[in-house]
Amino acid sequence: MSSEISTNRKARRDYHIGDTYECGIELKGTEVKSIRAGKVNIADSFVRIERGQAFLYGCHIQPWETAGEWFQHAVTRPRRLLLHKKEILKLDQEQAQKGCTLPCLQMYWSGRHVKVKVGVGKGKTHSDQRHDLKARTELREAQREMSRFNQR
Template sequence: MSEDIATNRKAGRDFHITAKFEAGLELKGTEVKSIRAGKINISDAFARVEKGQVFLYGCDIQPWETAAEWFNHPAKRPRRLLLNKKEIFKMEQATALQGCTLPLLRMYWKNRRVKVEIGIGKGKTHADQRHDLKKKVEMREVQREIQRFNRR
């Protein structure tokens, strides 16, 4: 079982997610302790392919409070993601040719290791966002009517 550490709700609202990848995350010891304490924000996090490797940017892991200053880490440093070459190649093709981005969808524990879920996403327009919101409201009303009908 995997336990969620953090989820990025903005990614589902702002992007059409076409594919998802699971990746390991290269962290320091104080970063893991900060994650366990819940001092993390992934709302603006995204990945970028550089020189055959994938790096995570914008992931805000606050420094661990009880560690010495020389031992702590910067809050928003780029972190390397651990992926297979095939997955890196797919991500590189999608970002270069199709104009897609790689938003961070969620971060979770798997076998005592921190894993991230990266999606290949194409940005939604405001019209798409309004359409999704309208569809969500209609589904909610349909569910209410079904419940009201079943109560009789």
Template structure:
């Protein structure tokens, strides 16, 4: 089993990531089974700080099919993230800056536990996105030329 569960590629496109933090995730048993089966979508997931606790919103973990309705979970429920108090206070101060948010970057396994990586992100403008795309195309063309030159 690979350690990477899911990545949020939209976060890298839409935000300048200033800092990254690791957090644990409070899950129910059926959610863990669904994650193992790969029934997860993190493309719109973000974190929010409420009453000195941090919660993950928008993470879509589909219900486990063979579980009864009593034991199953809601797909898009808010899930609590497990972090130290001083880290939460640091994040709270970072989010207080206008334009900063906490997008989920990736979800992965670490010693049989599900961990998430959240980042402090500042939104990119449309011009920034075009500039990043232009740099990526130029880098790809340069690598192609280098490989052609080395093949000779």
């Protein structure tokens, strides 16, 4: 089984990511089974600090098909993240700054536990996105030229 469950590619495109934090996540049993089956989407997920605790919003985990009606979980419920108190206070300060957000970058297995990587993101402008795309294109073209030169 691969250690990576899901990656949020939109976060790196839309934000300048500064610090990253590894968090545990509080899940129900049917959620873990759905995650093992790969039925999770973190494309629009973000973290919000409320009442001294960190919560993950927008994480879409599909219901487990064979679970009964009583044991089923809500698809997009807020899930509590497990962090140290100092890390929560630091993330709260970062979130309070203008233009900063806390996008979920990655969800992965660490042993038998599910972990979430959260980054401190500052929004990119449209020109920043174009600049990044141009730099990637130039790097790709340079690598192609180097490979052509080395083949001769």
